Amino acid sequence: MTDTPTILKKIIARKHEEVSEAKLARSEAALLAVADAQPPARGFANALIQRIENKQNAVIAEIKKASPSKGVIREDFNPEALALSYAKGGAACLSVLTDKDFFQGSNAFMQQARDAVALPVIRKDFMVDSYQITQSRALGADCVLLIVAALEQQQLNDLHQQAIALGLDVLIEVHNAAEMEQALMLDNPLVGINNRNLHTFDVSLDTTFELLDMVPKGRHVITESGIFTAADVAAMRAKDIYGFLVGESFMRAPDPGEKLAELFREAVV
Numbered sequence: 001m002t003d004t005p006t007i008l009k010k011i012i013a014r015k016h017e018e019v020s021e022a023k024l025a026r027s028e029a030a031l032l033a034v035a036d037a038q039p040p041a042r043g044f045a046n047a048l049i050q051r052i053e054n055k056q057n058a059v060i061a062e063i064k065k066a067s068p069s070k071g072v073i074r075e076d077f078n079p080e081a082l083a084l085s086y087a088k089g090g091a092a093c094l095s096v097l098t099d100k101d102f103f104q105g106s107n108a109f110m111q112q113a114r115d116a117v118a119l120p121v122i123r124k125d126f127m128v129d130s131y132q133i134t135q136s137r138a139l140g141a142d143c144v145l146l147i148v149a150a151l152e153q154q155q156l157n158d159l160h161q162q163a164i165a166l167g168l169d170v171l172i173e174v175h176n177a178a179e180m181e182q183a184l185m186l187d188n189p190l191v192g193i194n195n196r197n198l199h200t201f202d203v204s205l206d207t208t209f210e211l212l213d214m215v216p217k218g219r220h221v222i223t224e225s226g227i228f229t230a231a232d233v234a235a236m237r238a239k240d241i242y243g244f245l246v247g248e249s250f251m252r253a254p255d256p257g258e259k260l261a262e263l264f265r266e267a268v269v
């Protein structure tokens with residue numbers, strides 16, 4: 001594990017408590033039976049890669065009510081309506097925050113969004129235990145996020161292997177060069193570069209630009225956080241980055257899907 005920022009430490013500590021509580025309510029074996037009965041996942045990575053390889057914008061549109069850095073972002077919050085709006089606006093995939101204590105999310109939000117549209121969905125949460133991977137599949141997620149800063153290398157390997165075995169795709173998230181090296185040890189097509197510094201909450205798109213050269217052919221970059229303008233999108237596209245994960249900018253707009261279409265249409269160069 002790299003130097004863990006305070007907020008991440010707090011979130012991780014809470015996640016361990018949540019997992020212990022959840023295990024008392026339902027065993028992992030019981031959850032596995034539910035996971036095994038799920039229909040095949042929707043192909044999160046494929047939906048992105050098809051677009052990226054054609055130099056088309058591949059947008060993961062995020063459903064996020066609140067965050068530790070910004071507090072409440074959107075009062076008028078209906079996951080089903082937001083998913084429909086994003087599908088209409090041209091999203092490739094959805095991201096739904098399921099963490100309750102720090103993001104005011106819920107597992108039900110993810111299921112409501114997924115049921116409303118045909119788009120693949122990533123369960124956006126902080127994975128620290130195999131229980132959560134099984135739980136994600138049981139809840140109907142198509143992909144999970146693994147944050148390198150939150151895991152030891154062995155845990156990262158194990159959770160990744162488990163997710164793939166369950167039919168889930170994985171987005172591996174990094175913030176710096178050391179984490180990128182750790183991420184690249186795994187055979188995984190999607191690498192998320194998060195532009196948000198979790199120590200200070202500062203956001204700099206330079207994080208993506210600085211780490212880009214480390215990414216070998218065959219891996220696909222998703223730039224995460226801090227995309228607000230058509231110029232931001234154009235700057236990424238100029239560096240051959242076509243994968244985007246965007247939350248706040250859409251969530252603050254009256255019609256998030258319309259905002260998506262506007263931001264990414266204008267930016268096509």
Ligand SMILES: O=C(O)c1ccccc1NCC(=O)[C@H](O)[C@H](O)COP(=O)(O)O
Nearest residue numbers: 067068069070224225226227246247248
């Ligand atoms: O958003 C936060 O404040 C935050 C704090 C601590 C850990 C993670 C955090 N955000 C999760 C995300 O990765 C973003 O929701 C996602 O990249 C979208 O970012 P944005 O477009 O800036 O909302």
